[in-house]
Amino acid sequence: MDENKKLTINTKQCSQWVDKKIEKKMDRMGSRITESKGSVGETCVICEKKKEKGIHLFTEFICSDCEQEMVSTETKDEKYKYYINQLKKVTEPLLHRK
Numbered sequence: 001m002d003e004n005k006k007l008t009i010n011t012k013q014c015s016q017w018v019d020k021k022i023e024k025k026m027d028r029m030g031s032r033i034t035e036s037k038g039s040v041g042e043t044c045v046i047c048e049k050k051k052e053k054g055i056h057l058f059t060e061f062i063c064s065d066c067e068q069e070m071v072s073t074e075t076k077d078e079k080y081k082y083y084i085n086q087l088k089k090v091t092e093p094l095l096h097r098k
Contacts, residue, residue, distance in 0.1 A: 046070070046086045060090045 044063035051063035
């Protein structure tokens, strides 16, 4: 098999594995998909826009658009660094800390 083809397959498999790990971790950490009750919505910690649908990760709201964008972004992409910086705003509530 061609080396480039092997690398592409391994990258895809790795990405799928990471996506599954993130989903499992978010489930354990108490994230949940929500829809805002009012028409105003909540401010997304990533794009900083008011949105109606998304998930709560500890103390912050992540809109569905940003969530989808983050899980499909390659680690070498420049946007990946931006997402990591924005996610640093998420803090674990004292209640969950050990």
